[in-house]
Amino acid sequence: MSTTMKGAEVAKAMKETLIREAEALKEKGILPCLTIIRVGARPDDLAYERGAKKRMELIGIECRVRELPEDISQREFEKEFQKINQDPSVHGILLFHPLPDHLDEKPVKSIIHPYKDVDCMSDVNIAKVFAGDETGFAPCTAEAVVRMLDHYGIDPKGRKVTVVGRSMVVGKPLAMLLLDRHGTVTLCHTRTADLEEECRKAQILVAAAGKAGMITEAMTGQDAVVVDVGINVDENDRLCGDVDFDAVEPRASYISPVPGGVGSVTTSVLAAHVLRGARYLNSIFV
Numbered sequence: 001m002s003t004t005m006k007g008a009e010v011a012k013a014m015k016e017t018l019i020r021e022a023e024a025l026k027e028k029g030i031l032p033c034l035t036i037i038r039v040g041a042r043p044d045d046l047a048y049e050r051g052a053k054k055r056m057e058l059i060g061i062e063c064r065v066r067e068l069p070e071d072i073s074q075r076e077f078e079k080e081f082q083k084i085n086q087d088p089s090v091h092g093i094l095l096f097h098p099l100p101d102h103l104d105e106k107p108v109k110s111i112i113h114p115y116k117d118v119d120c121m122s123d124v125n126i127a128k129v130f131a132g133d134e135t136g137f138a139p140c141t142a143e144a145v146v147r148m149l150d151h152y153g154i155d156p157k158g159r160k161v162t163v164v165g166r167s168m169v170v171g172k173p174l175a176m177l178l179l180d181r182h183g184t185v186t187l188c189h190t191r192t193a194d195l196e197e198e199c200r201k202a203q204i205l206v207a208a209a210g211k212a213g214m215i216t217e218a219m220t221g222q223d224a225v226v227v228d229v230g231i232n233v234d235e236n237d238r239l240c241g242d243v244d245f246d247a248v249e250p251r252a253s254y255i256s257p258v259p260g261g262v263g264s265v266t267t268s269v270l271a272a273h274v275l276r277g278a279r280y281l282n283s284i285f286v
Contacts, residue, residue, distance in 0.1 A: 007264025156183030165208030
């Protein structure tokens with residue numbers, strides 16, 4: 001019988017440590033602050049925003065939201081971003097994606113302060129992730145996978161790990177994080193030859209391709225650890241992952257659900273990054 005890896009349990013375990021870290025900063029006169037920058041009002045952005053604000057409040061982090069009009073010009077967008085970037089009271093910036101088609105993200109990626117880049121937008125932080133430099137900020141979702149494995153006592157060291165998905169948001173940085181934990185990592189994608197066999201060989205299988213139900217029973221090795229990072233909407237308008245949970249669950253030793261899995265941990269990782277950013281920006285390197 002498999003164990004369901006619940007994100008709420010991981011977040012709960014992280015909570016007390018994060019609260020103590022926030023209180024320690026406040027004792028030094030530092031009020032940790034996250035600013036969310038949202039262009040327009042997409043329903044999925046608003047849903048994540050509500051969850052993030054609630055998590056920050058529980059930890060003791062101020063959370064501001066800067067909503068920009070959907071038709072904002074590139075010049076004004078960059079101007080507003082830079083105001084927040086230069087605000088000394090802000091310790092973390094989270095920019096919601098995707099931006100409207102007429103906006104280019106590259107200029108703000110190049111100017112964001114690396115210590116405020118709590119979800120790994122900048123080349124500085126992604127380079128640190130690939131270099132194994134722990135002073136950088138990994139993408140929150142990628143780090144949430146590692147936090148979940150740690151919580152359930154699953155060590156990638158020496159294990160065959162397959163990550164399906166090659167985005168810079170999850171797949172590639174996650175592969176680097178797992179390599180740092182001494183996993184033997186294979187990075188696959190939807191065009192990998194004999195993807196089924198590559199997945200079946202994995203002792204730890206991470207699905208992050210963004211395709212509903214693509215990981216089937218036939219692609220899962222007996223007693224594999226299966227982590228589902230996918231967020232999709234099925235034909236009944238219900239959230240689902242990249243893994244066919246009902247089919248795969250009997251074969252897995254551990255499996256994460258969608259919803260209620262990795263996504264539930266990302267806001268806690270975000271909070272941890274904001275607190276670390278506040279320490280860095282105030283020259284507290286501990």
